[in-house]
Amino acid sequence: MTxxxxxxxxxxxxxxxxxxxxxxxxxxxxxxxxTKQCLRMRxxxxxxxxxEAVAGDENRFLGIGFSVGSxxxxxxxxxxxxxxxxxxxxEGAGGLFVRMTMPDGFLIDAVWGAELPNAFAVRRPNGxxxxxxKRRFNASVRQRAEPAPVLRLGxxxxxxxxxxxxxxxxxxxxxxxxxxxxxxxxxxxEEAYGTFLRVNRGAELVDxxxxxxxxxxxxxxxxxxxxxxxxxxxxxxxxxLVARKHRLDCGVGRHLLGSQIYDYWKDPAGFRxxxxxxxxxxxxxxxxxxxxxxxxxxxxxxxxxxxxxFG
Ligand SMILES: [Fe+2]
Numbered sequence: 303m304t305x306x307x308x309x310x311x312x313x314x315x316x317x318x319x320x321x322x323x324x325x326x327x328x329x330x331x332x333x334x335x336x337t338k339q340c341l342r343m344r345x346x347x348x349x350x351x352x353x354e355a356v357a358g359d360e361n362r363f364l365g366i367g368f369s370v371g372s373x374x375x376x377x378x379x380x381x382x383x384x385x386x387x388x389x390x391x392x393e394g395a396g397g398l399f400v401r402m403t404m405p406d407g408f409l410i411d412a413v414w415g416a417e418l419p420n421a422f423a424v425r426r427p428n429g430x431x432x433x434x435x436k437r438r439f440n441a442s443v444r445q446r447a448e449p450a451p452v453l454r455l456g457x458x459x460x461x462x463x464x465x466x467x468x469x470x471x472x473x474x475x476x477x478x479x480x481x482x483x484x485x486x487x488x489x490x491x492e493e494a495y496g497t498f499l500r501v502n503r504g505a506e507l508v509d510x511x512x513x514x515x516x517x518x519x520x521x522x523x524x525x526x527x528x529x530x531x532x533x534x535x536x537x538x539x540x541x542x543l544v545a546r547k548h549r550l551d552c553g554v555g556r557h558l559l560g561s562q563i564y565d566y567w568k569d570p571a572g573f574r575x576x577x578x579x580x581x582x583x584x585x586x587x588x589x590x591x592x593x594x595x596x597x598x599x600x601x602x603x604x605x606x607x608x609x610x611x612f613g
Contacts, residue, residue: 305477315358363523365409447541461518555604
């Protein structure tokens with residue numbers, strides 16, 4: 303079993319790379335490289351890039367990149383049906399990758415061995431003085447509305463035509479494991495219509511999900527989600543994006559499954575992108591559950607998503 307160690311990047315094909323870059327800079331990413339054909343952007347964390355857009359005559363989601371832990375894991379993937387051979391990942395950073403196609407045509411990359419750039423500087427998280435647990439002493443919070451920096455890609459949510467087939471593919475190829483399921487009846491996860499998947503690092507704590515796969519009529523990406531340092535950065539970015547007249551989709555609020563504080567925006571091409579903070583982290587002790595409630599119940603507080611969000 304190959305195990306993906308983390309989610310690395312999300313990829314799109316776009317008609318207008320310049321508009322995408324301008325929005326993503328406001329959203330909190332930094333440009334790594336830009337040609338007429340390809341835009342790559344990064345966050346604070348030490349990863350080569352977390353967002354790639356290639357030029358094309360229609361806007362569409364392309365796929366996702368994951369890191370794997372060894373060259374032998376990559377070679378195993380390269381030997382599987384439909385995989386590309388090992389290819390150079392990046393001329394500067396080196397490394398190797400294999401490109402695969404999951405059901406519905408999403409391209410999934412597995413990457414190993416790339417040299418990592420230095421992380422950018424970012425302020426430390428603001429200590430939160432909860433009612434019964436004070437964490438900030440003799441210090442004040444000062445936060446302006448600004449393009450607060452994205453740290454990393456957290457997760458990508460896909461609408462698929464065959465939920466079970468997609469989950470099976472991701473489990474077999476990347477070793478992703480379920481954290482929670484959507485769907486009746488309780489206790490029968492095999493009948494789920496949605497599954498939150500995480501990387502399997504055993505006792506080590508990881509994000510509740512790096513992917514959510516949902517059965518849907520129309521196939522495509524639902525959103526790509528990026529982690530922020532804390533609530534002050536989510537709100538600072540929110541006010542800044544409002545001031546820059548970008549399109550708010552839904553936020554701020556708190557999800558039920560994964561518990562993230564979310565803030566969703568639409569990029570210039572209409573793709574939904576999310577800032578989040580304070581998501582659940584879990585390890586092998588986490589027991590997957592089955593959520594059988596309504597779409598409305600997946601928001602605990604805050605601005606409720608529109609009907610289109612659940613479409
Ligand atoms: Fe999300």
